[in-house]
Amino acid sequence: MGTNYYTESAPKCPTCGHQESDLHIGKSSSGWKFIFMPHTSRGLTSWAKWKDYLKDRVIRDEYGDVVSLDWLSDLIDSKQDGIDHRTATAQQWGPYPRTGYMDDDGYRFSEEREFS
Numbered sequence: 001m002g003t004n005y006y007t008e009s010a011p012k013c014p015t016c017g018h019q020e021s022d023l024h025i026g027k028s029s030s031g032w033k034f035i036f037m038p039h040t041s042r043g044l045t046s047w048a049k050w051k052d053y054l055k056d057r058v059i060r061d062e063y064g065d066v067v068s069l070d071w072l073s074d075l076i077d078s079k080q081d082g083i084d085h086r087t088a089t090a091q092q093w094g095p096y097p098r099t100g101y102m103d104d105d106g107y108r109f110s111e112e113r114e115f116s
Contacts, residue, residue: 002029046103
C-alpha cells in the first residue's frame with residue numbers, strides 16, 4: 001500500500017475555466033524510498049527541480065487532502081534509507097523490470113510508465 005501525490009499542472013484559466021490534468025509527483029510506499037514520476041517535457045527530472053516547481057503550487061494526496069511542500073519534503077527525506085530498485089529482493093520487487101534512475105542527490109525516479 002502507498003499514497004500517491006499530485007499537483008496542478010497549471011492554474012485554471014480565469015477566462016474559460018480550462019485546466020490541464022494534474023501532474024503525478026510520485027508515490028510513498030511503506031519501507032521503500034519515495035519514487036518520483038519524471039515529466040521530462042517540463043524539466044522535472046530531479047527532486048531539486050520538482051521542489052522549485054512545487055513551491056507555488058497546491059499539492060494533494062490521492063485522497064484529496066492538501067499537504068504543504070515542507071510536509072512532503074520531510075516525508076520524502078525520511079524515506080531515503082528505504083528499499084529501491086537496486087536493493088530490493090526478487091520477492092520484494094516482483095515480476096517488474098528493474099528500471100529507474102537516481103538523480104544526482106540520490107532520489108529515486110521511475111523510467112517505466114505512469115504508476116499508481
